[in-house]
Amino acid sequence: MTKKFITIKNNVDNELIEKKSRFITYLIRISSQEEAKEFIQKMKKKFYDANHVCSAFVFGDNNEITRANDDGEPSGTAGTPMLDVLLKNNIKNVCAVSIRYFGGTKLGTGGLVRAYSSGVIEAIKKAKLIERKNALEINFEIEYSLNGKIEYEITKTNFLVDDVIYSDKINYKIFVIQNEEEVFLNWIRETTNGKFKIISSREKLLEFDIK
Secondary structure: OOOOEEEEOOOEEEEEEEOOEEEEEEEEEOOOHHHHHHHHHHHHHHOOOOOEEEEEEEEOOOOOEEEEEOOOOOOOOOHHHHHHHHHHOOEOOEEEEEEEEOOOOOOHHHHHHHHHHHHHHHHHHHOOEEEEEEEEEEEEEEOHHHHHHHHHHHOOOOOEEEEEEEOOOEEEEEEEEHHHHHHHHHHHHHHHOOOOEEEEEEEEEEEEEOO
16 A cells, blocks of 8 residues: 655744753755755754754655764764654655754763654644645536536535636536546536546646645
């Protein structure tokens, strides 16, 4: 079974204090591995005076690319816990950077893992999450006499109307989740008594807010 594709809608940042150490976590959506690397370098330059700038990112529909960097913290206490949070929450195409200003008190291995993990967890909670789904963009044509029925019946479905063009006939452009294509075809046949014409159909990626 294919896992859901979940990512963030908006870039966010979060700050927490742990035993006087300051952790600033940024979470951004990425469209490539290069974009993640550029953002990490940007944060290193911006926070040049920080003790550590740790990072993790996930990219690809099936997490094809994952990276984690502890940036001088004890191995496995920063980047890896950050990456684990992203993976466990099935968050894709996202880069997390956590900046630490040491507060004078050592946190220990467990304390570091908790702090870096918590920074990403809290950032995810602040972000608006979206789910990406495979869909079809379908254009179909009907006579004017059928429009009232179509307008009424389509409100009872999960199909999304994107555009309606009025000319000699009425052309609808709608989005249908890919696994509901047969449902749509049965619906349009029944609603129009077979009096419709599909002009085009192409694959489309849609994003839905997760409430």
